[in-house]
Amino acid sequence: MQKKPAPQALIFDVFGTCVDWRRSIAQTVTEVLPEVDAFAFADAWRGEYDPAMARIRAGNRGYVALDVLHLENLLRVAEQFGVTLEDAESLNSAWERLMPWPDVLPGLEKMAETALIAPCSNGSIALMARMARHVGLPWHAILGAELAQNYKPHPSVYLASCAALQLDPSEVVMVAAHNGDLHAARGAGLATAFVPRPVEHGPKQTTDLHAEGDWDYLAPDFVALAEML
Amino acid sequence: MQKKPAPQALIFDVFGTCVDWRRSIAQTVTEVLPEVDAFAFADAWRGEYDPAMARIRAGNRGYVALDVLHLENLLRVAEQFGVTLEDAESLNSAWERLMPWPDVLPGLEKMAETALIAPCSNGSIALMARMARHVGLPWHAILGAELAQNYKPHPSVYLASCAALQLDPSEVVMVAAHNGDLHAARGAGLATAFVPRPVEHGPKQTTDLHAEGDWDYLAPDFVALAEML
CATH class of the missing domain: 1.10.150.240 (Putative phosphatase; domain 2)
Structure with a gap:
């Protein structure tokens, strides 16, 4: 994994991946x-x-x-x-006002040193901006559904987010705890990173416990992902 | 000025107002x-x-x-x-990679404690996001021209920025060093704050040295504006 070119931007699923909704x-x-x-x-x-x-x-x-x-x-x-x-x-x-998982803020701070970071969420700009202010998420921009006027996993949401950064999808990594989100992002040409959140749905969670694709990056949390990049 | 309700959001002109282009x-x-x-x-x-x-x-x-x-x-x-x-x-x-005026980062940090802050610039999302990363501007979102697909002072740019925050224009303050920008923002229903940048165009600047309207807030710099709000 060390031989990949450093990504220009990382875009993130938010509900479940960044915050414990x-x-x-x-x-x-x-x-x-x-x-x-x-x-x-x-x-x-x-x-x-x-x-x-x-x-x-x-x-x-x-x-x-x-x-x-x-x-x-x-x-x-x-x-x-x-x-x-x-x-x-x-x-x-x-x-x-959803609280981030404990690794999210230190991981994002580290990733922000070398790449653009932004949510690619189904949340609105208003919702993502207020969450950023409440819990201190250090995004450089708010991307996602509202830019595309559609919802993930529709490919337009990933593509509109890359276009807003004036980047080719191959220069952008989609980070998510959901295999379906990564499958759609890969279909749109983005690189992919899986960070499992095995208790997002509580202690009896049965879905998304493991990577279900050969995603470009696999990391146990955001700090480990930051070190991998 | 102390009797105005605290604004929900402050949106900012960037070139000249925030950074010494x-x-x-x-x-x-x-x-x-x-x-x-x-x-x-x-x-x-x-x-x-x-x-x-x-x-x-x-x-x-x-x-x-x-x-x-x-x-x-x-x-x-x-x-x-x-x-x-x-x-x-x-x-x-x-x-x-434009450098902010010295009062901008401390002023924005303080304003971010009580309101949403975002650029309402003619710069693109990509440009504003990269500038935010390079110089540490703590925006909660990137608003402005690209959302409206038009350029200030067209009213659609101010209105699209308020709409993206799901706020009425009257709940939002436009902050600028340019009277023309504030005139257009007021026309769109926003509150207005003038912060002069008398050397934006160099030592012989003749324009925008003073407020040319009864703007809602007048402040010598961003730190003073933060204290006023």
Whole structure:
């Protein structure tokens, strides 16, 4: 792996790869809705994520920011759980304050010394910028879904992110804890790095425990990936 | 001024307001083209900036990134100065390494504690991201011309920047050393802050020495502006 040319930029999946959305959301749910099972609520909320984006990727709905989808999904899940939300928008903003895994900030700081770093997330610019401010993610730019007006894994999201940096996809590494994200990024011509997050979905996680492709980089965490580059 | 509500975001003009483009460009020109008057060359290069953008604002040319305009302008100016460029693209990249005025980094760090901060520049996302990395500008996102696919002072650039943060223009302050920029931002509904840069164009500068409107904030530098907010 040492012989690859140093990448010009690293772009990152955020939910799960950079931040522990499940424990962060459950923490807020515990505070706001003490009567519900917070992890079950967090999982149900996140469970609505893919179907909501799928309609947009399929062209059955125009692009709307993830914040809007999160809010629609929250209202649906609250109804399923039989709870009344006094301030749904405030609870929805919990996605702006997700805590990074412990290796993320030191790893990103080190990677930023030699390459451009930016999220390539399905989160909106507003959501990613507020998260960056809240938890100190040192991005050089916010890329991803909003630039492409579409959602990963649609190839346009990866390609628009590379184009915004005026780089060829081969000069850019997509970093993710999800094999499907890397599969799509490779299809768009990007290099790929897998960093497993084996408890993203809790202690009983069964998916994305291991690399399911011959990704260009495999690292146990962001600090190790920074040293590999 | 103390009674205004705290702004949710501050967006910034960059060339001149945040960075000393003239001395930075002249420094690089001195190194690459020792035979020319470096400040005259920098001024001539920058002099091509407005006419190049004006064609795009007027709809006579589709949006192209400022990097492309800078390169076209460089070739024209080199011809005027009768010099041959061995590596025009390398010289063009000097715009990615412009040095901030001394108050900018401490001022931005302080403003970032209470608000979102982002450039609202005519520079591309790629240019702004590389500059952020080179000189340590702590932006939370890169906004501006590329999002709107148009150039300031077209109102769409200010409005697209606010929209990307999911904020009403009235919740956003445009910070600039140029009265014209603030006039356009106010026209789009933003709050305004004037920070003079009286030697942006050198010791004989005659324009933008003073506020030419009743801007919402007037500050001698970014640190003072941060304290005012």
